[in-house]
Amino acid sequence: MDLVLTVVFFICATLAVAGALGAALAPDAWRLLALLAMAVGTAGLLASLSAGFAAAVALVCLVASALVIGAGAGPVRVDVPTGSTLPAQIGAAAAAVLLAVLVVVAIAGTFAVGAGTGPDIDSAALGRAFFGRDALALEAVGAALLVALAVGAVARSRRS
Amino acid sequence: MTLTFAAALVVGALLVSCGAFTAAWRRERALAALPMLAAGAAVCMAGVSRFSAGGAEPETGQELAVLVSVLGLASAILGAAWVGRGTAR
Numbered sequence: 001m002d003l004v005l006t007v008v009f010f011i012c013a014t015l016a017v018a019g020a021l022g023a024a025l026a027p028d029a030w031r032l033l034a035l036l037a038m039a040v041g042t043a044g045l046l047a048s049l050s051a052g053f054a055a056a057v058a059l060v061c062l063v064a065s066a067l068v069i070g071a072g073a074g075p076v077r078v079d080v081p082t083g084s085t086l087p088a089q090i091g092a093a094a095a096a097v098l099l100a101v102l103v104v105v106a107i108a109g110t111f112a113v114g115a116g117t118g119p120d121i122d123s124a125a126l127g128r129a130f131f132g133r134d135a136l137a138l139e140a141v142g143a144a145l146l147v148a149l150a151v152g153a154v155a156r157s158r159r160s
Numbered sequence: 161m162t163l164t165f166a167a168a169l170v171v172g173a174l175l176v177s178c179g180a181f182t183a184a185w186r187r188e189r190a191l192a193a194l195p196m197l198a199a200g201a202a203v204c205m206a207g208v209s210r211f212s213a214g215g216a217e218p219e220t221g222q223e224l225a226v227l228v229s230v231l232g233l234a235s236a237i238l239g240a241a242w243v244g245r246g247t248a249r
Binding site: 068 | 187
């Protein structure tokens with residue numbers, strides 16, 4: 001079972017990273033598909049890490065984000081040429097440095113690793129966490145999503 | 161071949177770095193960086209939840225992954241509304 005989960009993890013990791021790179025570099029016609037691939041890959045990653053509930057929520061949220069960004073907003077025109085300017089190159093180099101630092105920390109760091117958790121969806125424990133200990137955080141995130149939906153609806157109605 | 165905590169962190173770092181690269185390299189696609197950043201953070205949180213040692217409440221990582229995913233969706237909606245505010249159809 002561990003071997004199957006490991007294989008699924010690396011397949012989903014490849015899909016997610018390829019989707020992210022595709023969303024960054026592929027032509028506009030492929031951007032929605034790349035974002036959807038990243039969403040599916042991320043959900044598979046979370047599921048293979050025994051986080052079934054987080055995988056379901058992440059799949060819904062990332063697919064919705066992909067639809068909002070890739071299909072709903074349409075291509076955005078800006079005046080500044082991209083991909084070849086000095087700030088873009090500096091930013092890309094900074095992203096590479098960030099990746100190197102994070103990978104070094106992940107591999108060389110010392111962590112107290114345990115045996116793992118129980119079932120994928122421990123609804124009782126999640127319910128206690130969401131509505132008991134961290135109810136304020138859940139309320140804040142819910143309010144943020146409500147405000148975003150309201151602002152998005154107003155902006156869309158003004159455009160149409 | 162086993163699934164390790166470092167592998168989860170490396171994949172999360174790859175997704176976060178792809179998001180940073182997208183925001184920096186192509187300005188017209190900066191919105192697409194938001195779900196990448198959220199996905200990377202969620203994978204790291206789920207990894208912490210999966211491989212936590214001795215934690216009293218190991219579901220905290222899964223809970224944070226959920227909250228980060230929803231925040232990523234909210235920021236994407238707000239960003240799309242902000243970008244499209246001046247483009248009347």
